[in-house]
Amino acid sequence: MHPRSLTIALAATGLTAGAAQAADLTATVEIPRLSSASYHRPYVAVWIETPDQTAVQTLAVWYQQTANSEGDGTDWLKDLRTWWRKGGRALRMPADGVSGATRAPGRHTVTASAARLRNLPAGQYNLVVEAARELGGREVVRVPFRWGGANTGRAAGATELGVVTVAVSR
Amino acid sequence: MKKTVFALTTLAALMAAPMAAQAHRAWLAPTSTVLSGADAWVGFDAGMSNGVFIPDHAAMRLDGLVITAPDGSVAQPENMMRGRYRATFDLHLTQPGTWRIANVMSGFGATYKQGGEEKRWRGSEAEMATAIPADATDVVRMRSMNRVETFVTLGEPTDIAPTGQGLELVPVTHPNDLVAGEAATFKLMQDGKPAADQTITVARGGTRYRDNPEEITVVTGADGGFSVTWPEAGMYWINASVRTPSAGDQIAMNAQYNGVVEVLP
Numbered sequence: 516m517h518p519r520s521l522t523i524a525l526a527a528t529g530l531t532a533g534a535a536q537a538a539d540l541t542a543t544v545e546i547p548r549l550s551s552a553s554y555h556r557p558y559v560a561v562w563i564e565t566p567d568q569t570a571v572q573t574l575a576v577w578y579q580q581t582a583n584s585e586g587d588g589t590d591w592l593k594d595l596r597t598w599w600r601k602g603g604r605a606l607r608m609p610a611d612g613v614s615g616a617t618r619a620p621g622r623h624t625v626t627a628s629a630a631r632l633r634n635l636p637a638g639q640y641n642l643v644v645e646a647a648r649e650l651g652g653r654e655v656v657r658v659p660f661r662w663g664g665a666n667t668g669r670a671a672g673a674t675e676l677g678v679v680t681v682a683v684s685r
Numbered sequence: 686m687k688k689t690v691f692a693l694t695t696l697a698a699l700m701a702a703p704m705a706a707q708a709h710r711a712w713l714a715p716t717s718t719v720l721s722g723a724d725a726w727v728g729f730d731a732g733m734s735n736g737v738f739i740p741d742h743a744a745m746r747l748d749g750l751v752i753t754a755p756d757g758s759v760a761q762p763e764n765m766m767r768g769r770y771r772a773t774f775d776l777h778l779t780q781p782g783t784w785r786i787a788n789v790m791s792g793f794g795a796t797y798k799q800g801g802e803e804k805r806w807r808g809s810e811a812e813m814a815t816a817i818p819a820d821a822t823d824v825v826r827m828r829s830m831n832r833v834e835t836f837v838t839l840g841e842p843t844d845i846a847p848t849g850q851g852l853e854l855v856p857v858t859h860p861n862d863l864v865a866g867e868a869a870t871f872k873l874m875q876d877g878k879p880a881a882d883q884t885i886t887v888a889r890g891g892t893r894y895r896d897n898p899e900e901i902t903v904v905t906g907a908d909g910g911f912s913v914t915w916p917e918a919g920m921y922w923i924n925a926s927v928r929t930p931s932a933g934d935q936i937a938m939n940a941q942y943n944g945v946v947e948v949l950p
Contacts, residue, residue, distance in 0.1 A: 585742075650735050653896040674897060 538626035539684050540662075542574070544644050545677030548620035555649040556617035557675055558591060560598035561625050563632075564641050566659075570601035571635060575625045576608070577615045594647040597655050622677075629685070637663025646675040709733040709742055710888070711833045711943045712922050713788060718861050718947040720839045725778045727837050729762075729786060732771040737922040738890040740770035745833070747772050749790040755782025755843045781840035783861060788833045791851070793936075797821035826936040835945040836860045849877035852927055852940040857910070863948045865918040872909040873925050875940060879909030883925050887913055890920040918950040 542561060561575040576598070579588030589608055593599045608614055612631070639661055647653040654675035658668040660683055668681040716728040730738070731745035744767050752760040762774035778784060794807040799821050806816050810828075817824055830851035838861040847855045854860075858869035873880040887901040903911045905925075915921070922945055929938040 650898070652898055 539629040540627045540632060540642075540660075541682045541684070542625045542642050542644075542658075543622055543678070543680045544625065545622045545679065546618055546620045546646070547672075547675070547677045549648075549651070551651065553650050555651070556619060557646040557648040557651070558595050558617065560595045560603065560643075560645045562598060562602070562643050563635065564601070564643050564657075566639055566641065568601075568641070570598075570643075571640070572632070573598070573602060573606060573610070573613055574627055575615060576603070576606075576610070576613055577617050578608075580609070580614070580616050591647075591649070594653070595645050596647070596653065597643075598645050632662065635662050637661075642668070642679070642681045644672075644676060644679050646672070648675055651675065709735060710737050710922060710924065711745060711831070711941075712737050712945055713745070713786060713833045713835050713943075714738050714890075714920060714945050715786070715835050715837050715947070718835075718837045719949065720778060720837065722839070725839050726775055727778060728773060728775050729835070730771045730773050731788065731833070734770075736890075736892045737888050738920055739893055740768075742770065744768055744770055744772045745788065746790075747774070747788055749788045750774075751785075751787050751789060752776060753785040753787075755780055755784060757846070760784070776837070778837065778839040782843035783836055783838045783845055783859070785845060786835050786837065789831070789851070791828070791830045793826070793828050795824060795826045797824040826931070827939055828936055829939045829941075831941040831943070833943040847874060847877065849874075851876065852880065852925055852942040854923065854925075854942060854944050855909075860944070860946045863915060863946055865915050865948055865950050868912050868914040870910060870912045871923075873905045873911065873942070874909055875927055879905075879907065880925070880927055881905055881907045881909055883909075883927055885911055885913075886922075886924040888922045888924070889917070890922070915948040918948050920945060920947050 544559065544561065546557060559577040560573065562573040563571045565571060578592055581588060592603060592608065595603060639659065641657040641659055643655060643657050645655045652674050654672045656670050656672045656676050656679045658670045658679050658681045660666060660668040660681040662683060665685060666683050669678065671678045711733050713729055713731045730740065731747055732740040732743065733745055734740060734742040750762060752762060754760045760776065762776055765774040776786065792807060793810050793813050795817055796805050797817055799818055808816055832851055832853055842859045842861050845856055847853060852875050855872040855874050857871060863869050873883055873885065883905045885903045885905065889899060892898055901913060903913060905911045922943065925942045927940045931937040
């Protein structure tokens, strides 16, 4: 290979990698601190849907990554009822870049690059966050946002979720 | 201190094991609670799970099943079956009045260290003296008493005699006379004495079909009494758990009560 084209190829690769790491969509999900004698961290799914609630892409699923005496962590994925019906049941878990361990109460960030969302046509969407907790409740929060231009959105849950924000940077 | 707390925690988990795997709730649910006619049949499901009356975890062992007929005699279950997620049986109500169906289990257990190794033991009171080796250290003994029960009535409700043993609910309002929107009063007793300042958890079945568990917690008064105003009709689970630390010769006690009552519209 010609040294010059090698340089260009490397630069191009570098560019793609850079784009893949940049957060073009940033969501924050607040898991509230609940006082319960038997608190378990919630299972959480984060996905993008169209305004008619058709699921487009799952961004994150936080669930127990291991098996214990009670069963495997995937046994309770169905408790994320809405996500499960709208596409979770068709996914093979663990899924790269999607599966993660359950999170403690606090604010957590989920990011997605333009490269990851390359199949998402510009337009109006909802970011959906669903949380389901063992011996607790379940809640779904939807935050409208626009893909294709900088904008932000915000909504809040009442029981199992706190504030959910979306920021699209370009 | 920390070590003791840990030992107590593991022991509590160990002691809970015969009835329920840790946090799982034990329930004994009747197919009906209010019946009419000369005789009647009622079926029962007994299981342990997070969502009460949702059999998705483990069947209950019914070794301690005691059925008391209205006249105080002991009745036998029929068609006993143990499934993966629930044990079931039928009861033929052959006399009018209120029947008590209870699964009562008690046991003894201990955790101790021997040669730096953490060990556990579970068995009967008689075995305990010889079961724990002489060179054991950090010995924590505990007694567990669990009552899982429900009531059904053919015809007119009759009085339910307290057992005076372990943790139990003594009705002020009859458990087969509960209606949505009305208040019901019970007394939590331990070994026949009022259990004051104890937290009661009241959970309605059907959590699979709603997002909020809608649990109620109430604290017992000085006389062990508490009141619940039933928000709606349904099958309800009433739970109390009392842990008494050891004192002198008295070993620590972990007592559980799991009652099921039906509230009609």
